[in-house]
Structures are given as structure tokens and as C-alpha cells.
Amino acid sequence: MSHESGKQGSPQSAAQAEAEREAVHPDALFSEVDACPTLLNISRVTKRLAPQRDDLARVGLKVACVSSFTFDPLKPALELQGLRAGMGIHSYISPYGQYEQELINPSAGLADFRPDVVLVTIRLQDVCRPIYDEFNGMTEDDAKRVLDDWINRLSAALQTYRERASAYILMQNYDLPAVSATGITSRGQLYAQADAIEWANKQLARLAESIDNLYVMDYDGLVARMGRRRWSDPRTEFYARIPIANDHYWPLTGFYIRHLRPLYGLSKKAIVLDADNTLWGGVVGDAGPNGIELGNDFPGNAYVAFQKRILDLHHRGIILAIASKNEPGSVESVLQNHPDMVLRPEHFATTQINWNPKPDNLRQIAEDLNLGLDAFVFMDDSPVECEMMRTALPQVLTIPLPKDPAAYPDIIESLDCFDQWTISAEDRKRGELYKAEAGRREFQRQTVDLPTFYRHLEMQMTLFIDCVAHVARASQMTNRTNQFNMNTIRCSEDDIRKFMAATDHEVITLALRDRFGDNGVVGLAVVRRREEAWTLHLFLMSCRVLGRTVEQTVVRWIKKRAQRAGVKQLTAEFVPTSKNKPFAGFYRECGFNLAGPSSDIQRWECELEGAETDAPDWMAIDIGHPDRQTGT
Amino acid sequence: MDNGQKFRSIVSTILQIPEHEITDDLSSETIDTWDSLNHINLIGAIEQEFGLTLDASTLSQFQSIFKLKAMLAEHGVSV
Numbered sequence: 001m002s003h004e005s006g007k008q009g010s011p012q013s014a015a016q017a018e019a020e021r022e023a024v025h026p027d028a029l030f031s032e033v034d035a036c037p038t039l040l041n042i043s044r045v046t047k048r049l050a051p052q053r054d055d056l057a058r059v060g061l062k063v064a065c066v067s068s069f070t071f072d073p074l075k076p077a078l079e080l081q082g083l084r085a086g087m088g089i090h091s092y093i094s095p096y097g098q099y100e101q102e103l104i105n106p107s108a109g110l111a112d113f114r115p116d117v118v119l120v121t122i123r124l125q126d127v128c129r130p131i132y133d134e135f136n137g138m139t140e141d142d143a144k145r146v147l148d149d150w151i152n153r154l155s156a157a158l159q160t161y162r163e164r165a166s167a168y169i170l171m172q173n174y175d176l177p178a179v180s181a182t183g184i185t186s187r188g189q190l191y192a193q194a195d196a197i198e199w200a201n202k203q204l205a206r207l208a209e210s211i212d213n214l215y216v217m218d219y220d221g222l223v224a225r226m227g228r229r230r231w232s233d234p235r236t237e238f239y240a241r242i243p244i245a246n247d248h249y250w251p252l253t254g255f256y257i258r259h260l261r262p263l264y265g266l267s268k269k270a271i272v273l274d275a276d277n278t279l280w281g282g283v284v285g286d287a288g289p290n291g292i293e294l295g296n297d298f299p300g301n302a303y304v305a306f307q308k309r310i311l312d313l314h315h316r317g318i319i320l321a322i323a324s325k326n327e328p329g330s331v332e333s334v335l336q337n338h339p340d341m342v343l344r345p346e347h348f349a350t351t352q353i354n355w356n357p358k359p360d361n362l363r364q365i366a367e368d369l370n371l372g373l374d375a376f377v378f379m380d381d382s383p384v385e386c387e388m389m390r391t392a393l394p395q396v397l398t399i400p401l402p403k404d405p406a407a408y409p410d411i412i413e414s415l416d417c418f419d420q421w422t423i424s425a426e427d428r429k430r431g432e433l434y435k436a437e438a439g440r441r442e443f444q445r446q447t448v449d450l451p452t453f454y455r456h457l458e459m460q461m462t463l464f465i466d467c468v469a470h471v472a473r474a475s476q477m478t479n480r481t482n483q484f485n486m487n488t489i490r491c492s493e494d495d496i497r498k499f500m501a502a503t504d505h506e507v508i509t510l511a512l513r514d515r516f517g518d519n520g521v522v523g524l525a526v527v528r529r530r531e532e533a534w535t536l537h538l539f540l541m542s543c544r545v546l547g548r549t550v551e552q553t554v555v556r557w558i559k560k561r562a563q564r565a566g567v568k569q570l571t572a573e574f575v576p577t578s579k580n581k582p583f584a585g586f587y588r589e590c591g592f593n594l595a596g597p598s599s600d601i602q603r604w605e606c607e608l609e610g611a612e613t614d615a616p617d618w619m620a621i622d623i624g625h626p627d628r629q630t631g632t
Numbered sequence: 633m634d635n636g637q638k639f640r641s642i643v644s645t646i647l648q649i650p651e652h653e654i655t656d657d658l659s660s661e662t663i664d665t666w667d668s669l670n671h672i673n674l675i676g677a678i679e680q681e682f683g684l685t686l687d688a689s690t691l692s693q694f695q696s697i698f699k700l701k702a703m704l705a706e707h708g709v710s711v
Contacts, residue, residue: 039677043645072669073676235688236672246676 037250057088068126317427349434359392659696
């Protein structure tokens with residue numbers, strides 16, 4: 001759960017040694033490390049999970065660390081935190097103190113390693129020491145010159161590296177000292193140490209704007225949360241240049257991994273909640289809707305606070321659902337009528353309130369929402385339900401709630417698995433979108449045949465070409481979409497902008513409205529245009545709109561454009577993964593033939609002469625104008 | 633887990649050797665995995681598990697099992 005929980009409790013007990021002999025789920029092992037993040041526990045759990053490593057690692061990643069301090073001792077924690085998030089990390093640590101040489105030198109170890117990600121973990125303490133140790137002896141000009149020199153050197157090194165390699169660069173910002181050099185003197189009276197460091201942090205933010213695929217991580221925020229005073233261990237800093245106290249290896253590496261998750265489609269998308277003793281205190285079936293604990297006084301206020309945090313996640317784009325063992329009417333009645341409920345029926349995309357085993361219900365919810373099981377977080381106060389979920393569906397991140405409801409709100413705050421680098425308009429209304437999707441499915445069950453269903457949906461598709469306003473959403477879709485995705489190539493916003501700017505590429509985004517509402521921007525195609533053939537370089541569709549002929553319609557529309565341009569052939573690739581099975585078969589359905597190997601990368605071709613290019617009669621199409629797009 | 637078991641578990645996990653190979657003679661001179669990085673890890677893990685804080689000036693000492701045990705005994709921990 002939390003990657004940032006500090007060291008608590010006593011070291012390993014005999015009970016844990018006992019548990020060691022039994023089969024334990026990875027989540028339970030990770031929670032043990034959260035509770036007591038010692039070096040021994042990190043090594044012990046790494047060893048225990050070694051046989052499962054290949055199953056847990058959904059993405060293989062080469063991560064290089066370019067650091068101003070001795071990073072090596074953090075390596076085991078980094079790899080284990082990666083495994084927890086679904087990454088099989090192979091890491092490289094740059095030689096001590098050679099951060100600039102490594103970035104600049106084309107024959108350095110960093111270049112040889114060819115990383116997917118470079119973590120730049122440079123502390124300002126190590127590169128501009130006087131700002132921390134001798135600040136009062138410096139004039140404002142001295143301080144600014146020292147910082148400016150460093151930022152220029154850093155900028156040059158990063159730009160040199162960027163010209164040579166396209167790896168993501170994740171760089172930590174600079175932390176303030178625990179105690180200000182000027183004592184109690186208030187800021188504003190003079191040029192303060194904090195002003196100097198904050199200025200440097202602003203420069204880092206500017207570097208992120210000017211260098212492609214460079215992201216800044218708020219390390220200062222992490223150190224502040226964990227406590228600046230105890231963050232460092234002067235003994236290991238002086239003795240071995242390891243400034244970070246070893247109690248913090250686990251939260252620090254969890255922090256780094258948290259920033260990688262969204263870049264590799266490993267962020268969670270939905271929470272399934274229990275109801276009794278989770279959303280409110282007590283059992284509604286026993287106490288009745290008026291007898292549950294929910295309101296202004298303890299413990300009811302803790303549940304209200306918990307619900308507010310969940311609602312806030314919902315407004316960030318996280319989908320909510322309920323799985324509760326209850327009579328259906330009782331939970332619905334609380335959702336609709338209880339005066340102190342924060343979460344209302346409209347916030348839940350779907351609910352499963354029945355007496356079936358919860359893993360079955362979760363599977364049903366995943367199917368209703370068309371999401372993979374590994375996109376889900378499950379929360380329940382019952383250890384038995386949690387154990388059952390972990391056993392039946394290990395892909396789901398199961399979070400057992402503690403006994404004390406006062407601790408519930410913090411659990412939401414410390415969840416670090418929902419991050420995205422940008423929050424788009426789609427995110428803010430995603431809950432509604434999925435709710436509408438559940439409505440459509442219900443409607444589909446009622447209608448007789450598919451064409452009738454499609455016609456009744458009254459679908460209106462709007463296609464945009466190189467629409468700059470959709471850059472963030474397009475990049476986000478490449479990072480989030482795993483199921484209907486031809487090659488699962490992840491793109492940054494800069495990548496998308498480059499496609500838009502390239503004369504031989506076009507970026508097609510599509511928005512969809514229907515009688516149930518606006519789905520927003522739900523699909524992306526990047527087409528490479530050559531005289532002899534056009535090629536689908538990227539093609540993906542939000543799984544929310546699958547099964548409504550949207551994807552076929554877009555391909556027909558692209559074929560028509562290609563025909564008009566006098567092109568004879570449309571080609572495409574398919575790179576099968578464990579998750580994009582919904583894509584298999586799609587090209588054949590669209591009139592493509594398999595032309596290349598049928599193994600890792602399939603090549604498909606479609607002759608355009610005589611190809612079907614008209615949209616089905618149930619789909620209205622128009623072309624969007626960048627200044628009046630829908631869905632943004 | 634008693635202190636002796638805990639100690640063997642730390643050494644065996646950090647140095648990646650089976651517990652039965654842990655003897656008083658074992659030292660950074662006799663085994664490759666006991667390098668400078670693992671020495672820091674070993675001391676760090678012992679500090680964490682037994683709740684100790686050693687002086688920086690002593691961190692580089694205790695380069696054998698015999699010396700580690702003596703250090704722990706000085707802190708009242710019998711392994």
C-alpha cells in the first residue's frame with residue numbers, strides 16, 4: 001500500500017518467521033516491509049519472491065541511476081519496489097561522482113547500458129555545498145552565481161544526453177535544509193537560503209519544459225513528509241557518502257517507482273469498496289439505514305472523511321464500484337437516502353450487492369467496465385474477504401482496512417498507485433463515462449439485435465487531425481490503454497507533438513457522443529503517409545467504447561482518405577502482449593491479410609482497391625476543428 | 633526468533649551464504665560477498681534489528697563474525 005510509511009514497530013518477530021514457512025501472497029509480504037522497512041526485510045522478501053519474479057514483472061525495464069551520492073545500497077529496495085508495481089528492473093548505477101561525465105560521454109557506462117529510464121538523483125548539497133554549509137558567508141550575488149553555474153552545467157549535460165538517447169529522464173528536485181541557516185530570521189527580510197533553493201527548483205521545472213521526456217520528481221516534498229531532521233544519517237554520509245538514513249531506503253525507492261508507474265501503464269484505474277464497516281460503521285442489514293455510524297461525531301466522522309477522500313479520487317478520474325454482501329435494497333437505500341453519505345449512486349460506475357463470493361463479483365465488475373483485473377484496487381475491513389481476494393485474484397491490489405476507522409482516510413492519501421503525469425478533462429468526468437457505459441450495457445441486454453442496438457445509441461463520431469489541444473490526452477491514452485492497442489508503444493506529449501509536426505505523419509484523435517452522453521476523446525491513430533502505402537503506426541481505442549463498431553469505422557475512414565490520396569495499400573502491425581488480446585482478429589475483420597511473421601511482430605496489409613470505406617449507417621461522422629473540439 | 637537466530641539470519645541474508653557456513657572465523661578477508669558495500673549493509677541491518685546506533689568512527693571495524701559478536705556483547709546482546 002503505502003510506499004512511504006516510515007519504520008514502525010519492532011524488528012521481525014517469531015510469528016513472522018513462522019509465517020515465512022507458509023505460502024504468503026506478495027501483497028502481504030510487501031505490507032510486512034511497509035510496516036518494518038529494514039534492510040533485512042527487504043533482502044528477505046526479495047529472496048522469497050525470486051521464484052515469482054517473472055510472473056510479477058509485467059514490464060521489463062532498464063533503469064540507470066545517475067547520482068551525486070553512493071546509490072548502490074538503494075538498489076535492492078529499488079528493484080523490489082519495482083517488482084511490487086509490476087516492473088522487472090535491471091539497474092545500472094553510474095560510478096560515484098561521475099554524474100556529468102556519464103551524461104555527456106557517449107562511451108560512458110550509461111550509454112552502453114542503453115536504459116529505458118534514467119533517474120537523476122543529484123542532491124544540491126553535493127553539487128552546491130556552500131548554499132547549505134556557508135550560506136551566511138555568501139552575498140546574494142555569490143549564491144546566485146554558484147547556483148546559476150550548476151544549473152547551466154546540468155542543463156548542458158542533460159541536453160547532450162538527450163541528443164543521443166531517448167530514455168525517459170526522471171530528475172529529483174532539491175530539498176531544503178532541516179534548519180534554516182539564518183535561524184529564526186523571517187523570510188522576506190533578506191535573501192533567504194530557502195529562496196536560493198527554490199530558485200534552483202524553478203530552473204529544474206524550466207528544464208523539464210525545454211528537454212523532451214524529462215520529468216521532475218518532488219523530492220523536497222517527500223523529505224518534508226518523512227521529516228527533514230531524520231532523513232539523513234550523518235554517520236553513513238561522512239563515512240560512505242550515503243546521506244539517506246537506511247530506514248528511508250524503502251519509502252525513497254517507492255517514491256521513485258511511483259513516478260514510473262504511469263509511464264508504463266501500471267497505474268491502477270478503479271477501486272472496489274466493501275460497504276459495511278468500510279463506507280460506514282456497523283452492518284446496515286442488522287442496524288438498518290438509520291442505525292449505521294455515519295455523521296458528525298466519532299466514529300461516523302471518520303467514515304465521512306474517508307468517503308470525501310474517495311470522492312476526491314473519483315474527481316481525479318478513478319472509477320468507483322461497490323462489492324458488498326448484503327440485500328441489494330439496503331445498500332442502495334443508504335447511498336440514496338442517508339443524509340450524511342458523501343458518495344452517492346452517481347459516483348459508482350457499478351455495484352455488486354449480493355451474496356456471491358467477492359472475487360466473482362470483482363470479475364463481473366471488471367467485465368462490466370471492460371477493464372483488466374490488474375487495474376483494480378480492492379478495499380475491505382474483513383481479513384477473510386481480503387485473503388480470499390488475494391488468493392483468487394492476485395492481480396488485484398487488495399488493501400485490508402485496519403481496525404480503527406480513524407486510520408481510514410490516511411490510507412487513501414498514502415495510496416500511490418493511481419498517478420498520472422497529467423490530469424485531463426476526461427479524467428475529471430471518467431466516473432460519469434463509466435456509469436454511462438454500464439447504462440449502455442443494460443440497454444444492450446434489452447435490445448434484440450446488434451444493428452438495432454447501434455442505431456438506438458445514436459452515435460456521433462468526431463475526428464480530429466493533428467489537434468494540438470488533444471496532445472496531453474493522446475499521450476495519456478498511449479500510456480493507459482493496454483487492451484485495444486496494436487503495439488502498446490507508449491508516447492510522451494513531446495512524441496505526439498513531433499508526430500503532429502511531421503509532414504509525413506498525421507495524428508487522428510476521435511471523440512464520441514451518444515444518447516447516453518459524451519464519451520470524450522476515446523481513440524487515437526497515428527498514420528505514416530508514404531506514396532506507396534499508408535501505415536498505421538499507432539492505433540488504440542479506449543476499451544470503454546469497444547464493441548460499438550467505432551474502431552472499424554475509423555479504419556474505414558482512414559482507408560477512404562488513403563484511397564483519395566491515390567495510395568494503393570494500408571499496412572499495420574500487431575505486437576501481441578498478454579493484455580491486448582481484444583485486438584487480435586481485428587485486422588482480419590477489417591479486410592487486412594497477414595503478410596509478415598505470425599510471432600512477435602505481425603505485419604498486416606490491406607489492398608485499398610474496392611475496399612469497404614463507408615461508415616456503417618448507424619454512425620454519423622464529422623471532422624472536428626481544433627478550436628471547437630468536444631471532450632476537452 | 634532469539635538473538636542468535638536473528639544474527640545468523642542477518643549474516644546469511646546479507647552475505648548470501650547458508651547459515652551453517654557462518655563461523656567466528658568468517659571475515660571480509662575470507663569471503664567475496666563481504667565487500668565494502670555489504671559491510672555497510674551488514675552493520676546497518678544489525679543496527680536496525682538490535683536497535684543500536686554505532687559511532688561513525690567504529691563503522692569500519694567489526695570485519696569478522698568474531699568481532700561483530702564481541703561488539704554485540706558489549707551492547708549487552710548475546711548471540
